[in-house]
Amino acid sequence: MPIPKPTAERLSQLARLLEQRAARSGTISSSEIQQLTGWPSHTIRKDISSLAAAIGASANGAAEPDFSTTSGYDQAKLASAIRKALGFTNEQRKCCIVGLGRLGSAFLEYAGFQGSSFELTAGFDSNVNRVEILKADFPLYPAFKMKEVIQRTGIAYAVLCVPPQQAQGTADRLVECGILGIVNFTPAILSVPHGIEVENVSVIDALGSLTARLAAKKTHERSEQ
Amino acid sequence: MPIPKPTAERLSQLARLLEQRAARSGTISSSEIQQLTGWPSHTIRKDISSLAAAIGASANGAAEPDFSTTSGYDQAKLASAIRKALGFTNEQRKCCIVGLGRLGSAFLEYAGFQGSSFELTAGFDSNVNRVEILKADFPLYPAFKMKEVIQRTGIAYAVLCVPPQQAQGTADRLVECGILGIVNFTPAILSVPHGIEVENVSVIDALGSLTARLAAKKTHERSEQ
């Protein structure tokens, strides 16, 4: 029984949240989670129920779950169960940054990758100067080495931070290099062949979602009165 | 008849795409859009159908749509109809950037806001040095002026780019200032009161979605064989 995508997203956030407050008392209830996240408690219980089902299905004779005391969930155990079920702990997927301008270079010192199942292993920029000046924990290369490096080191994903005019062209090159997925920080809409996935990340889209949700909430409240 | 949220998101992207290729021939078919975006053509037709319904519902005696020739949709007309229906062209919503480190300061020269319905009107940082050194088209302030500036100028949204340890505290302050929505670029999970909306933007989450989609596609292909 596969975990539904929206459920997986909530669980992933929940795991982050639990790890953040690791210092607190060992147990948390679904209604406390509701308070922290805004998700209804029954949704959370259902999500965790899906999680347990998914674990039980694959755990043929292995150790059973065992979060769920009488007063909530064991935070540490729940968090690690989520991580395991969502395929974290598996081998790290290698990623690269393409485009080391202001935005791209911000990732060079971004701490969020530690503890995730993704690993930054390369950066590329067409400007050789940048490549030489910037410092990172992983090697930076001029753009013409992209194909060689990606294929040799087995990089699966690219984080695209080039100027919008170069976005589609660079995406095409990345596909040629054998990349599987692109996280697109560019405002451009990318066209890619079947089998390649693009995830768009955009402040503007995020602001649009906010506006839509606030508008929906308003009309909802109106209809409640 | 309100436009469903997923539909609105697709239409929003579609509008961006149409505007990008404004130079091309004036008409585009649903199957061409399928090729460019990967969405099935019937989904696109349904989406545009929803759009037409939404416009027709509010256009009491006003001009009717009129994209839809016999060989596709008029690109320019469709794009502007989408923008109108999704509430763009309305008064701009004011936004501010909070935290002017590497990531936050990248937005100071980000072009994506032009032509959107959002406008950057202020930046804040607790480090007075940064505020004085950085240059932007809009004023930058030290953090202690947040409340005064946000309330005086009517800023509705904040883009949160502070270090993760300060995320929750800063979010709390923003809520006190009367902000309605927060775009959270921090890996921290934020708790906010009812009525305030948070949209999380995270590379890690985006990579996670990519992985999930690729995995789903693989098992789907397997079951098709």
Next chain:
DNA sequence: TATTGTGAACGCGTTCACAGCA
């Protein structure tokens, strides 16, 4: 023939209500 347009069926995640348990 090549397109849009749409009512109806479907599938899936959400919600509900209540059973189970400590």
Next chain:
DNA sequence: TGCTGTGAACGCGTTCACAATA
């Protein structure tokens, strides 16, 4: 009593199949 857990009903977006239009 206060919590988790879950089958069943519900609602909504997607998908399908076919009518409509040129």
